[in-house]
Amino acid sequence: MTRMYLMARLALTVLGVFIFIESMRYLQLAWSVGDKWGPPVCSIGIFLLLSFLACRFLFWSDAWVERMIGPCDEDMPPVSCILVVGGFRVALVFCGLLILSGRIEILIRVAAFIVVAPKIIVNMIIHKHVDGVFYMPGRSWLRLIISLAKAALGIYLVLGAPRFLRWQMSKFYAPASEDQE
């Protein structure tokens, strides 16, 4: 992997993450608009298109990268393993920090829910009383689920996205343990 190849891949990864986050907004929008079927279908179409693009950028970006950097220059020295791992981690952590910045409220709500959850569960079991919050409309549930998914993605990225990074690395470098065997 050359330096230019790595930079192009990093740029596409960052783009993919933000396109994925943007696509979720349209999924939420699909259930927020009125009773007519046109706008929701359009929103779901945009969601599918953006999700597809995000997957292409994140997982199958080889063709895009080759198109971006042009023919491979054989004189360029290959980059070291640490540069690839470090580059991916820095990019993903930065994305995660930006995503999490807008999700602080939902994280606080989750923390508050964890604190009051035992009381709610005891009320449900002993007093057969279901808390009013569970009766909120479907679109509010969807908004909550999407916000939680975004917060989870942000936390995963801030932690360095270990599985995604391992998968990316396995495409270019052989694991040390395999050679030792």
Place this chain on the structure above:
Amino acid sequence: MNDLRKLARIILVGLGIYVLIRHAIGVIAALPYLFYGGSPLRGYAVGQLVSFALFAVCSGLVIYALIWKADLLSAKITGIYESDQAEVWWLPFTFRLAAVCAGILYLSWGISALASIIATYVRMADPRFANRPMPWERLVGGIIQLPLAIYLLCGAPHFVRWQVKKTLEHCKRWEEPDGISDQEAAS
């Protein structure tokens, strides 16, 4: 090292100016609402003006620190490392740069949230809107965002140290047979 310090300065000053312009546009857009007497939107305009004033002070401090005290701050971002770690000296630098950039954006959004809180309470002074308080999670979120921004602006030392440690651990799992990927070798 010197080039990277310059790069850090360029990125940080650029980001600071971008956020300053963003807030200035917000203020200009809010100015007309100041002239609608008794309008609930006056709270919004006051909030925007407070936001701008707070952010102008913070941005002024950041830009002053980056232009007049550039060597001090960029040296802090670049860090000083032992000779045996010379091959990875850039790693903490990039993590710290990413943290400081995120910190500038957090500061911008945190100050907007603070301004929004102030605007809400200004609006609540009007008896017609006294029963419309800000949701508590937004209030707490806005307050938490500022210390987070300050921690990130300081370079998030613990976070960066942990990230560097994890990155080096991750690197140990891989080795490069010839430094070239299978795809490139095939092509």
